Amino acid sequence: MNRIDQRFSELKQQGRKALIPYITAGDPAPQYTVGFMHALVEAGADIIELGVPFSDPMADGPVIQKACERALKQGTRLVDLLDMVAEFRQADTTTPVVLMGYLNPIERIGYETFADKAAKAGVDGVLVVDMPPEEADEFGPLLKVRNLAAIFLVAPTTSPARAATICAHGEGYLYYVSLKGVTGAATLNAADVAEHLAPLREMTDLPLCVGFGIRDGVTAAEVAKVADGVIVGSALVNRIAENAETPEIIAGQLKSVLAEMRTAMDA
Amino acid sequence: MTVSATGTPENRPETRFSDLTRMPDARGHFGPYGGRFVSETLSYALEDLEKIYLSLRDDPAFQAEFDRDLAHYVGRPSPLYHAERWSNALGGAQIWLKREDLNHTGAHKVNNTIGQALLAKKTGKPRVIAETGAGQHGVATATVAARLGLECDVYMGAEDVQRQKLNVYRMRLLGARVIPVESGTRTLKDAMNEALRDWVTNVDNTFYIIGTVAGPHPYPQLVRDFNAVVGREARRQSLEQIGRLPDALIACVGGGSNAIGLFYPFVEDDAVAMYGVEAGGDGVETGRHAAPLASNAPRGVLHGNRTYLMSDEAGQVSDTHSISAGLDYPGVGPEHSHWKDVGRVKYVAANDKEVLEAFRELTQMEGIMPALESAHALAHAKVLAPTMRPDQHIVVNLSGRGDKDIMTVAKIDGIEF
Numbered sequence: 001m002n003r004i005d006q007r008f009s010e011l012k013q014q015g016r017k018a019l020i021p022y023i024t025a026g027d028p029a030p031q032y033t034v035g036f037m038h039a040l041v042e043a044g045a046d047i048i049e050l051g052v053p054f055s056d057p058m059a060d061g062p063v064i065q066k067a068c069e070r071a072l073k074q075g076t077r078l079v080d081l082l083d084m085v086a087e088f089r090q091a092d093t094t095t096p097v098v099l100m101g102y103l104n105p106i107e108r109i110g111y112e113t114f115a116d117k118a119a120k121a122g123v124d125g126v127l128v129v130d131m132p133p134e135e136a137d138e139f140g141p142l143l144k145v146r147n148l149a150a151i152f153l154v155a156p157t158t159s160p161a162r163a164a165t166i167c168a169h170g171e172g173y174l175y176y177v178s179l180k181g182v183t184g185a186a187t188l189n190a191a192d193v194a195e196h197l198a199p200l201r202e203m204t205d206l207p208l209c210v211g212f213g214i215r216d217g218v219t220a221a222e223v224a225k226v227a228d229g230v231i232v233g234s235a236l237v238n239r240i241a242e243n244a245e246t247p248e249i250i251a252g253q254l255k256s257v258l259a260e261m262r263t264a265m266d267a
Numbered sequence: 268m269t270v271s272a273t274g275t276p277e278n279r280p281e282t283r284f285s286d287l288t289r290m291p292d293a294r295g296h297f298g299p300y301g302g303r304f305v306s307e308t309l310s311y312a313l314e315d316l317e318k319i320y321l322s323l324r325d326d327p328a329f330q331a332e333f334d335r336d337l338a339h340y341v342g343r344p345s346p347l348y349h350a351e352r353w354s355n356a357l358g359g360a361q362i363w364l365k366r367e368d369l370n371h372t373g374a375h376k377v378n379n380t381i382g383q384a385l386l387a388k389k390t391g392k393p394r395v396i397a398e399t400g401a402g403q404h405g406v407a408t409a410t411v412a413a414r415l416g417l418e419c420d421v422y423m424g425a426e427d428v429q430r431q432k433l434n435v436y437r438m439r440l441l442g443a444r445v446i447p448v449e450s451g452t453r454t455l456k457d458a459m460n461e462a463l464r465d466w467v468t469n470v471d472n473t474f475y476i477i478g479t480v481a482g483p484h485p486y487p488q489l490v491r492d493f494n495a496v497v498g499r500e501a502r503r504q505s506l507e508q509i510g511r512l513p514d515a516l517i518a519c520v521g522g523g524s525n526a527i528g529l530f531y532p533f534v535e536d537d538a539v540a541m542y543g544v545e546a547g548g549d550g551v552e553t554g555r556h557a558a559p560l561a562s563n564a565p566r567g568v569l570h571g572n573r574t575y576l577m578s579d580e581a582g583q584v585s586d587t588h589s590i591s592a593g594l595d596y597p598g599v600g601p602e603h604s605h606w607k608d609v610g611r612v613k614y615v616a617a618n619d620k621e622v623l624e625a626f627r628e629l630t631q632m633e634g635i636m637p638a639l640e641s642a643h644a645l646a647h648a649k650v651l652a653p654t655m656r657p658d659q660h661i662v663v664n665l666s667g668r669g670d671k672d673i674m675t676v677a678k679i680d681g682i683e684f
Contacts, residue, residue, distance in 0.1 A: 056569060056570075104567045153306060157308050157311040180471070
């Protein structure tokens with residue numbers, strides 16, 4: 001069983017919801033990333049989304065754009081991310097790790113080579129923002145045979161017909177984008193999210209996780225009431241940005257942001 | 268002879284390249300290129316646009332409205348002009364200029380913005396956005412937005428805002444808001460990123476008018492179809508004025524919309540050679556250029572489509588360099604990538620120095636000041652014409668006029684106003 005499926009099955013038994021932090025790998029510098037990942041787990045992360053920095057992050061707002069710029073300035077490459085995951089796996093064999101990013105770095109390595117390396121490093125899932133299921137017919141099966149989950153996005157604008165296709169192709173969990181916009185854009189509307197999740201429940205048994213617009217314990221707890229998981233990115237990356245000059249205090253900051261959400265969600 | 272919506276005369280015998288007239292496939296692929304690589308939020312808007320476009324492209328009323336606007340608002344057909352003095356000086360083939368510079372707003376870009384504005388009107392969305400490099404597409408979008416009373420925001424790289432001040436002010440006079448983009452390399456690709464971010468946020472009330480034959484399906488197809496009027500006219504004019512088809516076509520290629528527009532209606536004419544001229548910048552050998560096809564860049568995915576894309580070994584998109592803001596783009600329209608692979612078009616590069624020489628030569632010998640983008644095509648005509656006989660003919664797409672570039676050239680000459 002894939003670590004992601006394992007984790008959701010455990011959470012279901014415990015009656016808890018998944019807390020899924022996102023950070024951009026290599027931000028503010030590559031040597032800190034693995035430490036941040038462990039800190040996030042200590043503060044209650046159930047799954048980690050590790051962002052692959054890209055020169056042209058079209059779906060991201062300024063916070064994650066700048067995180068990409070900082071990481072790229074330090075020379076962070078996709079192959080370095082895979083090394084980070086391998087290093088993380090030496091001390092943590094249970095927390096699922098999902099790589100999230102854009103297609104071009106993967107295209108450049110080659111789908112099959114990437115899938116081999118990712119599986120070997122201990123990656124559990126891959127979410128390519130600019131690769132909808134229609135374009136994944138070559139890449140998806142290469143992930144599947146290596147027990148890597150191909151995770152897809154569903155948006156408020158997704159038609160029922162498309163949602164059915166996405167549910168049929170998706171693995172691991174569905175990432176529901178809570179609002180029309182880029183990452184870090186605004187605060188979500190929990191009632192609106194609940195309304196959109198209901199028809200998805202009818203279509204799939206995949207866990208439904210919600211991202212975009214979750215900034216604190218209050219929004220996290222609201223979403224946890226209607227979803228199976230809560231994804232938080234810009235709120236964490238903001239802390240990295242604010243403390244980029246004093247990286248030694250970042251891990252503590254990330255823990256406090258995440259712990260507040262964990263507490264609120266579990267209350 | 269009847270002409271289909273795409274401009275390809277019907278009942279022509281199949282040729283080696285007839286397949287190319289049946290592209291893209293239903294999912295927007297040109298061979299291995301193209302497609303729809305976008306975040307999920309935009310999928311719906313693109314499916315919607317595709318539906319609207321496919322229902323209108325063969326609708327006689329829509330075509331008639333488009334043709335009427337091209338005739339009475341743009342001023343089409345644009346002339347095919349024999350540059351006799353320049354041809355004689357080069358001492359080879361006869362050079363004919365397809366005068367897109369004489370269109371309203373001064374470039375071929377308006378053909379596409381007229382078409383997309385008609386689509387925007389059909390969707391009922393009150394706001395349009397655009398990305399622009401040199402500003403020509405931004406001006407053409409601001410123009411049609413003014414005419415239709417649509418709100419208009421144009422994204423432009425901060426560096427391009429600096430080098431194309433005249434066009435920035437033109438857009439503002441037309442009532443558009445110009446938003447300088449400070450992220451990344453501060454040029455065309457970053458403007459397109461920002462326009463996509465805007466669209467994803469405002470998709471309910473906003474129509475994105477993409478300016479080139481790139482982007483997610485159906486944009487490469489519909490931008491091609493709207494620009495194909497250039498090639499349809501040039502083909503007819505060649506038959507009338509030369510008495511036969513030309514031996515070669517030349518056009519500059521950034522994203523590649525003017526080149527597609529000229530080439531597409533000739534694609535089945537095997538005997539017509541085609542040359543796409545990319546921006547060589549400091550020279551392709553220096554690595555400081557914007558010539559993904561001529562430099563054999565790797566295949567990649569950016570802005571919704573798979574294409575030849577300048578990127579480093581880690582897949583990060585490369586910085587590009589060109590004297591011409593309109594060609595300063597690391598990718599290229601996916602149909603061009605396919606045409607390169609199947610050998611229908613030869614893609615070459617002209618460097619900044621050669622481009623400036625061609626700019627000055629045409630200005631002084633024909634009294635026509637070309638855009639620096641178009642001067643790339645002229646630079647290759649200078650190379651090609653002397654290798655051909657005087658009874659052979661080359662059609663060059665003079666895609667835009669050079670007024671907007673006067674400041675750039677003056678600066679190189681050391682002149683301050």
